[in-house]
Amino acid sequence: MQATSHAAHPAARQDTHHEAPGFWRSYVFSIDHKVIGIQYGLTALCFLLFGFFLMLMMRWQIAHPGEAIPLLGSFLQGLLGDVAANGIISPELYNSFGAMHGTIMVFLAIVPLAVGAYGNYLVPLQIGANDMAFPKLNMMSYQIYFLGGIIMFVSFFIPGGAAQSGWTSYPPLSMSVPTDGQTFWLIGMVFLITSSLLGSVNIITTVIQLRAPGLTWMRLPFFVWAQFTASFLLLLAFPPLEAAGVMQLMDKVAGTSFFLPTGLAVGGNLANISGGGSPLLWQHLFWFLAHPEVYVLILPAMGIISEIIANNTRKPLWGYKSLVYGALGIGFVSFLVWAHHMYLTGMGTHIATFFQTTTMIISIPSVIILTCLLMSLWGGSIRFNTPMLFALAFLPMFGIGGLTGLPLGFSVADIHLHDTYYVIGHFHYVVAPGTIFALFAGIYFWFPKLTGRYMNEYWGKIHFWTSLIFMNFVFMPMFVQGFSGMLRRMSDGAVQYSDLKVEGVTGALSSTVIGLNNFILWGAVGLGLAQIPFIINLFWSISHGEEAESDNPWNATTLDWQTPTPPPHGNFVTPPSVYRGPYEYSVPGTGRDFIPQDEPPAAR
Amino acid sequence: MDIPYTVEARPDTGVYNAKVGMWLFLASEVMLFGGLFSSYILLRVGAPAGTWPSGLLSVPLGTINTIILALSAITTLMAWVACKSRMFERFKLFQGLTILLAIIFLCVKSYEYRDKLTHYEVVLKSGEIADGHLIRREPSGDIVLHGHVVKEHAELMNGRKHVEHRELTIAKDQIVRMQNYGPWHNTFLAIYFTMSGLHALHILGGLVVMGYLWGPGSRMWKTDPDRFTNRVEVSGLFWHFVDLVWIFLFPTLYLI
Amino acid sequence: MSETSPDIFKAYTRKCGAVFAAVVCGTLLMVAASYAPIANHKIAIALVLTAAACNASVVAAYLMHLIGERKMIFTVLAFTVVFFIGLMGLSIWASQDIPTVVAPITR
Numbered sequence: 022m023q024a025t026s027h028a029a030h031p032a033a034r035q036d037t038h039h040e041a042p043g044f045w046r047s048y049v050f051s052i053d054h055k056v057i058g059i060q061y062g063l064t065a066l067c068f069l070l071f072g073f074f075l076m077l078m079m080r081w082q083i084a085h086p087g088e089a090i091p092l093l094g095s096f097l098q099g100l101l102g103d104v105a106a107n108g109i110i111s112p113e114l115y116n117s118f119g120a121m122h123g124t125i126m127v128f129l130a131i132v133p134l135a136v137g138a139y140g141n142y143l144v145p146l147q148i149g150a151n152d153m154a155f156p157k158l159n160m161m162s163y164q165i166y167f168l169g170g171i172i173m174f175v176s177f178f179i180p181g182g183a184a185q186s187g188w189t190s191y192p193p194l195s196m197s198v199p200t201d202g203q204t205f206w207l208i209g210m211v212f213l214i215t216s217s218l219l220g221s222v223n224i225i226t227t228v229i230q231l232r233a234p235g236l237t238w239m240r241l242p243f244f245v246w247a248q249f250t251a252s253f254l255l256l257l258a259f260p261p262l263e264a265a266g267v268m269q270l271m272d273k274v275a276g277t278s279f280f281l282p283t284g285l286a287v288g289g290n291l292a293n294i295s296g297g298g299s300p301l302l303w304q305h306l307f308w309f310l311a312h313p314e315v316y317v318l319i320l321p322a323m324g325i326i327s328e329i330i331a332n333n334t335r336k337p338l339w340g341y342k343s344l345v346y347g348a349l350g351i352g353f354v355s356f357l358v359w360a361h362h363m364y365l366t367g368m369g370t371h372i373a374t375f376f377q378t379t380t381m382i383i384s385i386p387s388v389i390i391l392t393c394l395l396m397s398l399w400g401g402s403i404r405f406n407t408p409m410l411f412a413l414a415f416l417p418m419f420g421i422g423g424l425t426g427l428p429l430g431f432s433v434a435d436i437h438l439h440d441t442y443y444v445i446g447h448f449h450y451v452v453a454p455g456t457i458f459a460l461f462a463g464i465y466f467w468f469p470k471l472t473g474r475y476m477n478e479y480w481g482k483i484h485f486w487t488s489l490i491f492m493n494f495v496f497m498p499m500f501v502q503g504f505s506g507m508l509r510r511m512s513d514g515a516v517q518y519s520d521l522k523v524e525g526v527t528g529a530l531s532s533t534v535i536g537l538n539n540f541i542l543w544g545a546v547g548l549g550l551a552q553i554p555f556i557i558n559l560f561w562s563i564s565h566g567e568e569a570e571s572d573n574p575w576n577a578t579t580l581d582w583q584t585p586t587p588p589p590h591g592n593f594v595t596p597p598s599v600y601r602g603p604y605e606y607s608v609p610g611t612g613r614d615f616i617p618q619d620e621p622p623a624a625r
Numbered sequence: 626m627d628i629p630y631t632v633e634a635r636p637d638t639g640v641y642n643a644k645v646g647m648w649l650f651l652a653s654e655v656m657l658f659g660g661l662f663s664s665y666i667l668l669r670v671g672a673p674a675g676t677w678p679s680g681l682l683s684v685p686l687g688t689i690n691t692i693i694l695a696l697s698a699i700t701t702l703m704a705w706v707a708c709k710s711r712m713f714e715r716f717k718l719f720q721g722l723t724i725l726l727a728i729i730f731l732c733v734k735s736y737e738y739r740d741k742l743t744h745y746e747v748v749l750k751s752g753e754i755a756d757g758h759l760i761r762r763e764p765s766g767d768i769v770l771h772g773h774v775v776k777e778h779a780e781l782m783n784g785r786k787h788v789e790h791r792e793l794t795i796a797k798d799q800i801v802r803m804q805n806y807g808p809w810h811n812t813f814l815a816i817y818f819t820m821s822g823l824h825a826l827h828i829l830g831g832l833v834v835m836g837y838l839w840g841p842g843s844r845m846w847k848t849d850p851d852r853f854t855n856r857v858e859v860s861g862l863f864w865h866f867v868d869l870v871w872i873f874l875f876p877t878l879y880l881i
Numbered sequence: 882m883s884e885t886s887p888d889i890f891k892a893y894t895r896k897c898g899a900v901f902a903a904v905v906c907g908t909l910l911m912v913a914a915s916y917a918p919i920a921n922h923k924i925a926i927a928l929v930l931t932a933a934a935c936n937a938s939v940v941a942a943y944l945m946h947l948i949g950e951r952k953m954i955f956t957v958l959a960f961t962v963v964f965f966i967g968l969m970g971l972s973i974w975a976s977q978d979i980p981t982v983v984a985p986i987t988r
């Protein structure tokens with residue numbers, strides 16, 4: 022018998038079982054996981070764009086220190102006042118932009134996109150559930166995230182401006198900068214952390230409890246495994262940072278000295294504090310979160326890529342079990358590597374050896390995952406559509422990012438490379454052409470499920486190729502700059518350490534290295550322009566894109582495609598049962614090149 | 626549209642949704658307080674010898690509060706057992722007792738806070754230090770303390786050593802610096818206020834939930850007693866965790 | 882557990898009484914240990930914390946009925962405990978492992 026659930030469903034069968042709620046209940050205070058997922062997605066995309074603009078202005082300042090920003094300069098001055106006098110970014114403003122760029126990109130853009138949007142929308146669909154386990158909690162976590170975002174955003178406009186001490190907020194620096202922006206940052210972080218905690222409780226419970234009948238653990242799509250692991254990282258790594266955030270907040274508003282050492286002098290004067298605190302304590306608690314956090318950024322991306330690769334090679338993923346154990350291994354070890362960010366804090370050789378060892382160990386599962394995905398391509402009849410192009414580009418880009426991490430993992434090499442542009446190059450290769458490409462791939466891939474229409478392929482390909490080229494223009498030169506010793510977080514782009522300022526001094530940065538700043542600037546501008554086709558394509562295709570032929574236009578196997586389009590409240594017409602693994606593509610002797618998970622075994 | 630396993634347990638995992646959710650949340654709470662306890666140890670071990678005060682807090686009050694919280698943990702469990710045995714009146718009684726005990730706990734706690742905030746260390750012109758509770762401020766600016774005078778700050782580090790307290794009047798012009806025992810006073814008090822404050826916030830949160838289940842939330846008893854019982858169980862889990870944290874807070878802050 | 886049985890209720894009352902007594906004893910033990918004239922401060926601290934740990938396990942085991950809880954919940958808690966120990970142990974180790982020997986400058 023033909024399976025019933027993946028035939029196209031007439032629209033009339035949707036939404037018949039309950040009266041339609043009003044506008045507010047359906048779009049703003051919705052408890053439907055799909056609406057919440059889209060809310061997360063749109064909000065996070067806005068923050069992504071905003072974070073990108075901050076960075077664009079910073080790149081201008083680095084490449085042309087002391088020159089007014091073209092086009093935006095006077096607008097900026099009007100908005101922010103003296104810190105942008107004459108349209109020039111002052112060092113204080115540069116620091117604010119830098120700190121907020123990092124914070125926004127990590128906590129307000131990528132994580133909410135990768136976990137909030139993708140996790141919310143797809144996890145219940147892929148496991149055959151009708152919603153998340155706790156729908157109201159789900160709505161709350163979005164709202165708390167949104168509030169946290171507002172608090173962060175508003176801090177730009179208070180006297181003194183936004184936080185200036187990097188996304189890492191190391192005290193005592195963060196305590197010494199005279200701005201309440203830091204207080205806003207801390208309160209905002211407490212909101213964002215709380216939101217992530219509620220969200221991860223929800224995702225984990227959903228996966229454990231609401232899997233459809235027959236959907237055993239080893240039949241879960243890899244995407245679900247990735248979300249599951251990432252949620253555990255959020256659940257257990259974030260709370261220590263929440264504790265640290267509360268303590269720094271106490272330092273800021275209640276005059277405690279958790280992170281402030283005895284004898285601290287600020288601006289040449291002894292600070293009026295009780296002292297006795299430890300700045301390194303903050304670093305421990307911060308990196309205890311922030312290293313697992315980088316895997317929260319990358320694991321969902323790997324999940325998305327796996328789905329797209331399996332679908333477009335029309336063959337099962339190579340080494341599904343290795344992928345799953347790889348992800349779990351990454352998750353476990355990522356809690357035990359954090360102090361590789363602290364080699365320069367004067368730590369002893371024993372503890373440094375421990376963290377070097379665990380850091381090398383964690384690269385093993387990363388390599389396993391990458392290898393499995395590469396091997397999956399072997400012998401496939403690959404469909405080169407836009408999602409697949411992004412997915413394919415992810416592999417070498419993530420490879421570059423991961424491999425450049427290895428030298429950083431050794432304390433000897435890291436002493437030279439720490440805090441240089443090399444580090445910036447390393448992690449941006451993982452997050453930008455890595456995770457962001459995966460998120461793009463996912464948008465192109467699941468768009469037909471959300472809307473019933475494809476995004477435009479032609480413009481998609483333009484978006485892909487231009488993004489790929491400009492991404493590399495932006496980030497590849499950073500390795501060169503870093504190797505030459507150019508430090509990060511310098512508002513003049515290190516001109517003061519170059520032979521433009523001090524001629525003939527050995528060790529000064531050459532004008533070529535400094536000149537790369539200008540190259541990167543235009544790379545970044547190009548990257549920005551390359552997103553215009555995407556933004557137009559995204560909105561235009563909602564109503565004008567080519568219509569998808571069926572509910573399952575990519576002929577995919579997982580349950581998310583076996584629903585009506587778009588999935589109605591409650592998702593499935595009849596609750597699905599699962600009879601097979603997630604990637605039964607091109608099974609010999611079946612006459613079709615895919616078998617959906619919910620198709621019962623053929624009667625013999 | 627109903628979400629499965631809100632009431633009955635899922636056969637293969639053996640638990641219902643809210644219980645999984647609560648245990649996951651508690652796992653994250655373990656890490657939250659784990660971060661704080663780690664900080665406590667790191668700061669204490671890192672403090673130069675003789676600068677970490679001990680015995681600043683009242684052991685009798687701490688002990689009483691420990692026992693109050695333990696008792697409330699018992700009444701919470703009994704409230705759930707009453708639900709399980711379908712004795713709604715008993716549930717009301719035990720849940721009410723829990724709420725009462727929680728309120729008493731908070732009252733004792735705020736008394737302790739007040740006690741610390743009215744306790745002053747006053748550095749005198751002579752170089753000596755007067756230490757004690759502020760009784761009143763004269764209009765002239767002179768202050769009256771109930772306490773004692775020591776030669777050095779280090780003598781104040783052991784609060785258990787018994788010293789004679791008496792009424793001290795200190796002239797305004799003798800005061801060099803004066804600060805109360807708030808979180809800003811030293812690292813121990815900082816961590817005391819932060820950790821016990823965060824704990825008190827948990828009590829407050831638990832109180833709201835318990836109060837809801839005792840009052841308006843108990844209407845669910847009539848429509849869906851099983852689900853209501855689950856709610857009582859899950860909120861009880863949270864409450865026991867809060868008790869558990871206190872069981873460690875008490876010795877670390879009051880005793881050692 | 883059968884649904885409507887006052888016997889169950891009574892049994893629980895007895896169990897709760899025992900648990901409460903144990904916790905009170907543990908608490909008093911803690912206080913006593915902290916006042917005991919033990920010369921070595923470290924041993925006193927260890928005693929107090931051991932008593933606290935016993936108290937905590939009684940609460941977790943009986944009041945939170947962890948005894949007899951499902952494997953899945955244990956797994957989650959086991960990982961949490963591992964990471965907790967990792968956080969505490971490694972950060973304190975790091976703060977204690979400070980290089981003391983400085984290499985002589987040879988030039």
Ligand code: HEM
Binds near residue numbers: 426435
């Ligand atoms: C594959 C193995 C990886 C290794 C061995 C590795 C190693 C390192 C090391 C040792 C550092 C510290 C460098 C320094 O500050 O001197 C670092 C920084 C960083 N890594 Fe990685 N990494 C890896 C993968 C990743 C991934 C997957 C991501 C993110 C998705 C990532 C994101 C970051 C970030 C954001 C920083 C910079 C933090 C900062 O100082 O602001 N890394 N990496």
Ligand SMILES: [Cu+2]
Binds near residue numbers: 311312315359361
């Ligand atoms: Cu790291």
